[in-house]
Amino acid sequence: MGAPPATPAADRALARPRRRPAAAVAALAALVAVAAGTLLDLRTPAPAPADAPAAEFSASRAYEHVEVVAAETHPAGSPANDRVRAHLEQTLRGLGLETSVQDTVAPEAGQLSGSAGGTTLARVRNVVARLPGTDPTGRVFLVAHYDSVQSGPGGNDDAAGTSAILEAARALTSGPRLRNDIVFVLTDAEEACLCGAAAFAAEHPLAADGGVVLNLEARGRTGPVIMFETSRRNAALVGTFGRAAPHPVGTSFAVEVYRLLPNDTDFTAFLQEGFVGLNSAYLDGGAIYHTPLDTPESMDRGSLQHHGDNVLALAREFGRTDLDTLDAAHDATYFPVPGGLVRYPGWLTWPLALAGLLAVAALGWAARRRGRTSLPRLAAGFGLAAVPLVVAPLAAWLLWAAVLAVRPGHAELLDPYRPGWYRLAVVALAAAVLFGWYALTRRAVGPAALAVGGLGWLALVGVVLAVVAPGGSYLATLPALAGAVAGLVALATRIDGPGPVVAVTAGAAVGVLVLLPTVVLLFPALGMGMGAVAALFSTLLGLAALPVVDLLHPQAGGARGMAAARARRRGALPALAAALAAVVFAAVGLSVDRFDAAHPVPTHLMYALDAGTGQARWLSHETDPQPWTDGYVDGTERVDDDFPGLGDAELRTGPAPRADLPAPKVEVLADTRAGTTRTLRLRLTPQRQVRLATLHVDATTATVQSMVVAGRSVPVDRIADEQRWDVGLVFHAPPPEGLEITLTVTPKAERVALRAMDASDGLDALPGFRPRPADVGVVGSHTSEMLAVARTYPL
Numbered sequence: 001m002g003a004p005p006a007t008p009a010a011d012r013a014l015a016r017p018r019r020r021p022a023a024a025v026a027a028l029a030a031l032v033a034v035a036a037g038t039l040l041d042l043r044t045p046a047p048a049p050a051d052a053p054a055a056e057f058s059a060s061r062a063y064e065h066v067e068v069v070a071a072e073t074h075p076a077g078s079p080a081n082d083r084v085r086a087h088l089e090q091t092l093r094g095l096g097l098e099t100s101v102q103d104t105v106a107p108e109a110g111q112l113s114g115s116a117g118g119t120t121l122a123r124v125r126n127v128v129a130r131l132p133g134t135d136p137t138g139r140v141f142l143v144a145h146y147d148s149v150q151s152g153p154g155g156n157d158d159a160a161g162t163s164a165i166l167e168a169a170r171a172l173t174s175g176p177r178l179r180n181d182i183v184f185v186l187t188d189a190e191e192a193c194l195c196g197a198a199a200f201a202a203e204h205p206l207a208a209d210g211g212v213v214l215n216l217e218a219r220g221r222t223g224p225v226i227m228f229e230t231s232r233r234n235a236a237l238v239g240t241f242g243r244a245a246p247h248p249v250g251t252s253f254a255v256e257v258y259r260l261l262p263n264d265t266d267f268t269a270f271l272q273e274g275f276v277g278l279n280s281a282y283l284d285g286g287a288i289y290h291t292p293l294d295t296p297e298s299m300d301r302g303s304l305q306h307h308g309d310n311v312l313a314l315a316r317e318f319g320r321t322d323l324d325t326l327d328a329a330h331d332a333t334y335f336p337v338p339g340g341l342v343r344y345p346g347w348l349t350w351p352l353a354l355a356g357l358l359a360v361a362a363l364g365w366a367a368r369r370r371g372r373t374s375l376p377r378l379a380a381g382f383g384l385a386a387v388p389l390v391v392a393p394l395a396a397w398l399l400w401a402a403v404l405a406v407r408p409g410h411a412e413l414l415d416p417y418r419p420g421w422y423r424l425a426v427v428a429l430a431a432a433v434l435f436g437w438y439a440l441t442r443r444a445v446g447p448a449a450l451a452v453g454g455l456g457w458l459a460l461v462g463v464v465l466a467v468v469a470p471g472g473s474y475l476a477t478l479p480a481l482a483g484a485v486a487g488l489v490a491l492a493t494r495i496d497g498p499g500p501v502v503a504v505t506a507g508a509a510v511g512v513l514v515l516l517p518t519v520v521l522l523f524p525a526l527g528m529g530m531g532a533v534a535a536l537f538s539t540l541l542g543l544a545a546l547p548v549v550d551l552l553h554p555q556a557g558g559a560r561g562m563a564a565a566r567a568r569r570r571g572a573l574p575a576l577a578a579a580l581a582a583v584v585f586a587a588v589g590l591s592v593d594r595f596d597a598a599h600p601v602p603t604h605l606m607y608a609l610d611a612g613t614g615q616a617r618w619l620s621h622e623t624d625p626q627p628w629t630d631g632y633v634d635g636t637e638r639v640d641d642d643f644p645g646l647g648d649a650e651l652r653t654g655p656a657p658r659a660d661l662p663a664p665k666v667e668v669l670a671d672t673r674a675g676t677t678r679t680l681r682l683r684l685t686p687q688r689q690v691r692l693a694t695l696h697v698d699a700t701t702a703t704v705q706s707m708v709v710a711g712r713s714v715p716v717d718r719i720a721d722e723q724r725w726d727v728g729l730v731f732h733a734p735p736p737e738g739l740e741i742t743l744t745v746t747p748k749a750e751r752v753a754l755r756a757m758d759a760s761d762g763l764d765a766l767p768g769f770r771p772r773p774a775d776v777g778v779v780g781s782h783t784s785e786m787l788a789v790a791r792t793y794p795l
Contacts, residue, residue: 008103012372012446014490014547015500016555022336023386023498024551027505030550038516041338042224044282044302045247045309054174057308059301065091065163066296066304069146069358070155075691075761076122076147076189076196077733078775084146086586087224088127088186091166095173097129097184101429106189106199107712109269119707119714122732124188130206131172131182138323139211140315141275142168142195143266145171145190150691150761151761151784152294153478160299162186162214164307165364171312178319183211191782193693195264201273203776212237212318212326213277214311215267219414222300223284223524225307228254229267231276235328235345238744241278242334242341244317245310250280251335252346252471253518254525260469276326280310286414290780333474337482350509353466355475356459359484366491372448378703380445381453388437388539392430396535398530399429399586406590408624409601412779417599421589423523426531428582430538435575438549442571447550454543455483461540475518475537479544482510487547504547511544600777603629604784607656607766608643611663612789616656621781625652628776632656636738643790644725645694645757646783657767662687663791666695666759669740671795674694677705678747682754683733685738690758693734695741698753698792699726702745709741757790 001084017023047059074080085101092099108120127146144161148154182205187196191551201207227250230237234255244249267279282303288294333769334343369371373381403410405421410416462477486507491498515537522534542549553571595601603626606619617639620631627631633652640648670681686693697704704716704727716727731739745752763769764784778784 001675012448013298013495013550014367014372014448014451014487014493015551017498017501017502018496020551020555023501027501027548027551028153030505031508031512031545034512035516037338038513039520041336042249042520044224044300044306046300047305051414052070055171057164057171057312059308061170062163062167062304063296063299063301064160064309065166066155069293070148070153070296073150074148075150076124076192077419077691078689081147081188085125085127088146088162088166088218092127092129092169092184093490095169097131097169097173098128099129101125102128102204103202104198104199105712105715106195106203108193108195109198109264109272110431112615119709119716119728120730120732121190121709121712121714122191122192124196124199124733125736126188126196126200126204127186128200128204128206129169129184131179131184131714132177133182133319136180138209139183139206140318141183141185141211141213141270141277142216142311142315143185144216144271145185145211145266147188147191147196149191149290149780149782150786151778152292153779155294155296156218156221156295156299157289158190158217158461159296160218160304160307164216164304164311164742167308168312172315173725178316180319180321180323182315182319189267189732194266194269195732197269201269201275203467207273210273210275212323213267213270213275214314215265215270215277215279216307216311216472217279217281218303219281219286219289220283220524221285221288221294221298222303223282225280225282225303225310226250226254226521226525227278227280229258229279230255231271233328233330235330235332236326237276237278238332238334238343240321241314242343244313246313247306247310248341250331250341251518251521252331253469253475254336256469256471276604278314281308282306286524287416289479291778293777303358313757327517331471333471335474335514337513344751346470349466349470352481353459353462353473353477356462356480356484359481359488360452360455360459363455363484363487364755366453366488367448370491372491373446373452377446377449378452381449381451382456382580383453384437384441384445385450385453385457385543387543388434389536391437391537392433392539393532393543394533395429395433396426398603399425399582400531403528403586403590405466407593407595409595409626409728412602412604412622415524416589416593417718418589419523419528420595421585421592422528422531422532425427425582425585425589426535427519427538428578428585430535431542432578432582434539434542435549435578436572437545439553439571439575442550442553447547451483451487451550454546455480455487458483458540458543468539475514476540478514479511479540483544484488485509490547501551508545508548511541515541515544516750572573595775597774600775601626602777602779603772604779604781605629605632606646606783606788607763608639608646608788608790609659609661611661611789612640614658616658618656619646619652620652621649621783622652628772631770641724641756643788644696644755645730645759645790646729646788658768661787661789663789664693664756665738666754666756666793668795676746678702678745678751678752680743680745682743683738684734684739684741686734686736686757686758688758688760690734690760692730692732694728694730694756696725696728696746696755697743698755699724701749702726702747702752704743705744706744710739751794754793754795755790757788758792759786759788761785762786763787
């Protein structure tokens with residue numbers, strides 16, 4: 001075979017339309033229309049009014065429950081939590097449902113413990129109601145938690161899920177009975193340790209045979225509800241979700257990412273006990289997460305409607321399904337498109353990934369055979385296509401670093417209060433990098449070679465994802481496959497006719513359909529601190545659309561001298577416009593996203609008192625304290641030696657006035673010895689209203705062999721080697737009468753030293769505390785505003 005013909009500069013493209021400006025406008029208009037349809041499909045539904053039909057979900061009716069549940073901060077064990085629980089019981093019993101309270105002590109699930117180590121438990125009181133089925137094949141569990149963090153009322157997290165379930169229960173009881181049991185589970189102590197869900201899933205009689213769990217969460221105040229987690233072998237579950245949910249937003253990529261992250265919700269406890277199901281939440285507006293701003297008024301009722309529409313429809317669908325048929329042998333790959341959810345079997349991941357590679361290789365071979373490029377140019381195109389994939393995320397990271405230099409308070413937020421302009425800046429910056437790179441390399445390498453090189457990277461990323469996160473492989477594989485097929489079609493038609501433009505536009509449209517929702521959903525899911533990830537996927541989208549990007553440039557080659565210079569200047573215009581847009585968007589973001597009374601700068605402060613020595617300290621986890629916090633702390637140290645229940649991280653500290661507060665009381669109920677062991681039966685009793693209590697054993701005085709808490713034998717988890725405290729216990733929502741704890745130890749000294757601590761919330765009444773100004777807020781942390789009192793007891 002002879003060498004391919006020389007490649008004229010004017011023909012180094014997949015499409016060379018006669019009317020280039022008109023073709024560019026038409027192609028861009030088509031892609032904008034696809035993008036608009038994709039974005040519109042991610043909108044939340046309109047909230048249904050209070051007079052909506054009884055069988056339908058109404059966000060207006062559900063919101064009435066939100067106002068009750070989130071009327072005040074109500075962490076587990078608080079009097080406010082008791083009032084919320086009473087409302088839940090009254091509402092469910094009023095619907096004629098079999099309702100009970102599971103009152104027990106349970107260990108944690110997941111990894112949410114705030115202790116320095118050891119065992120975490122809580123007293124929980126779950127509200128459970130059942131709607132019996134007519135001929136059950138299993139049970140469907142609608143789950144949300146009704147407790148809040150100590151730092152906010154939880155208007156969204158999780159009054160939204162709780163209220164959506166109450167309204168769904170009303171709708172379900174107003175219609176014909178379903179085949180399967182529907183169980184409504186409103187859990188306690190989720191924020192503390194997932195203990196309520198752990199208690200129900202492991203111990204409640206209704207959970208004994210497992211079933212399908214639909215868990216409802218929120219980590220923000222607005223945005224579409226995303227089904228972001230599933231049990232494994234989810235194909236049948238996802239099929240039901242895509243078929244029955246009226247607004248199915250979810251991606252298998254999100255499931256893969258969540259499985260890799262150390263995050264937990266109540267859903268974790270159910271998965272650990274062998275349940276199957278789906279986990280859903282809305283995520284946007286994360287700046288208010290776990291803060292006093294998470295009020296009912298902050299809620300987007302469209303997001304509440306989205307939650308309710310989906311959970312009601314899914315409860316009905318699973319309620320009439322033979323649940324024995326739900327098991328599937330594989331995970332599904334799925335993603336949203338306008339009008340529904342695309343899904344296909346996970347076993348197709350590798351065939352499609354390999355097909356994408358082969359299709360791109362075939363396109364490169366065909367482009368060379370048709371004289372559009374050469375092997376050296378193809379190699380150069382592939383190598384150079386890696387540049388924007390590296391530079392765009394780096395530029396996004398540098399952009400956010402610059403924003404943090406101006407607004408350091410953003411570092412304590414999941415996302416800025418008004419992130420929209422910053423998100424646009426990241427996308428514009430990625431476009432500027434891509435357009436600038438293309439303008440610089442297009443003349444030397446050729447449009448066809450760069451297009452094949454970009455698709456080659458998409459195909460390669462698809463293979464890598466098939467290895468590390470199979471459910472996300474579609475993000476690169478499908479655009480690569482579509483782009484390669486479109487390129488082959490373009491090569492098979494006349495280069496200066498309309499066919500190539502139509503083909504490459506169709507290929508780029510697949511990239512928009514697949515990648516744009518991911519870019520949009522990644523921003524609220526990961527926050528601006530991880531905006532570089534969104535920039536990476538934006539760049540992948542740009543690589544998928546390179547043949548259309550080429551239409552924005554003058555025809556390759558064919559110009560000399562001044563004409564060539566003018567052509568290069570015109571080719572640089574897209575990059576300059578995108579760069580200018582990035583600067584403008586970032587500047588507008590900084591201008592409008594200022595801290596004020598409605599959007600306060602987050603700060604973190606704690607108070608810790610050693611009741612034995614009388615020493616008190618202010619503590620903060622802020623690495624670069626805000627001016628208000630700086631008025632309390634002036635140094636850095638670890639405090640785990642005195643307050644092991646606060647963890648072993650270095651904290652900012654400063655001296656504080658001593659408050660007249662009692663330490664928790666430790667009483668010896670029995671003390672027996674047998675050989676080399678000593679058994680201590682103790683009662684740990686807080687002397688004030690507290691959220692949690694801790695007990696740690698001094699490793700220099702004894703080694704703990706076993707521990708029983710509130711009648712429950714719990715594992716003895718060592719904290720760490722070379723630390724003073726050997727074993728720790730953290731108990732959330734301790735009862736007023738105290739906890740009975742039995743320790744079996746091997747003594748190392750005459751006296752066994754125990755360190756007892758309890759913690760309440762609220763610093764306003766402390767001596768030396770100056771209330772925050774209106775524009776200074778509370779960071780969303782489980783230790784914000786904590787007031788800890790500790791004392792050592794030698795026994």
